Amino acid sequence: RKEVEQDPGPFNVPEGATVAFNCTYSNSASQSFFWYRQDCRKEPKLLMSVYSSGNEDGRFTAQLNRASQYISLLIRDSKLSDSATYLCVVFTRGTGFQKLVFGTGTRLLVSP
Amino acid sequence: DGGITQSPKYLFRKEGQNVTLSCEQNLNHDAMYWYRQDPGQGLRLIYYSQIVNDFQKGDIAEGYSVSREKKESFPLTVTSAQKNPTAFYLCASSQDRGRDGYTFGSGTRLTVV
Numbered sequence: 001r002k003e004v005e006q007d008p009g010p011f012n013v014p015e016g017a018t019v020a021f022n023c024t025y026s027n028s029a030s031q032s033f034f035w036y037r038q039d040c041r042k043e044p045k046l047l048m049s050v051y052s053s054g055n056e057d058g059r060f061t062a063q064l065n066r067a068s069q070y071i072s073l074l075i076r077d078s079k080l081s082d083s084a085t086y087l088c089v090v091f092t093r094g095t096g097f098q099k100l101v102f103g104t105g106t107r108l109l110v111s112p
Numbered sequence: 113d114g115g116i117t118q119s120p121k122y123l124f125r126k127e128g129q130n131v132t133l134s135c136e137q138n139l140n141h142d143a144m145y146w147y148r149q150d151p152g153q154g155l156r157l158i159y160y161s162q163i164v165n166d167f168q169k170g171d172i173a174e175g176y177s178v179s180r181e182k183k184e185s186f187p188l189t190v191t192s193a194q195k196n197p198t199a200f201y202l203c204a205s206s207q208d209r210g211r212d213g214y215t216f217g218s219g220t221r222l223t224v225v
Contacts, residue, residue, distance in 0.1 A: 100206075
């Protein structure tokens with residue numbers, strides 16, 4: 001089982017739609033959680049951290065359910081510029097050191 | 113502005129050659145990392161360094177080597193022993209071992225010709 005699992009998509013949505021991505025992680029001792037955005041042929045960039053209480057940044061809302069080991073990202077009023085791959089990332093303890101573990105990403109395509 | 117600089121952006125390697133990818137950061141971060149990304153796949157950790165003069169193998173270190181002689185610099189050498197080196201290479205750095213996330217450089221795209 002992968003440490004971080006995501007639906008690879010692609011999710012094809014029209015502009016203005018609401019879309020949700022889900023992610024599960026296997027290590028219950030994981031400590032920090034993030035969503036990164038990666039545009040085609042570019043580096044990943046931090047979109048937002050995810051907190052147990054849930055957090056919102058404009059059109060983006062992230063939720064964490066520690067009991068179910070589940071993370072979500074909701075994008076409201078999708079824009080063409082939201083088209084990208086969204087990486088679910090977990091800070092966890094590996095063999096000998098703590099590290100970020102990256103999901104393989106969910107691809108979003110927003111169309112006019 | 114603080115950040116991570118990777119060079120070159122594109123690199124072409126002939127069969128049997130060693131090539132070195134540069135990574136420099138001015139964020140004063142202690143930890144640095146090298147990842148490899150193949151099309152449609154996630155990031156895989158090659159090497160990491162949590163302090164100067166110390167580095168550890170990641171999940172796919174075979175065919176790669178690194179050095180960490182300065183806090184700011186973490187170059188990656190792709191040796192001829194790496195049989196499938198064509199990929200997108202990303203360098204990252206972090207404070208506090210990554211608890212607050214990593215900052216990435218813009219990447220080097222390596223192609224074997």
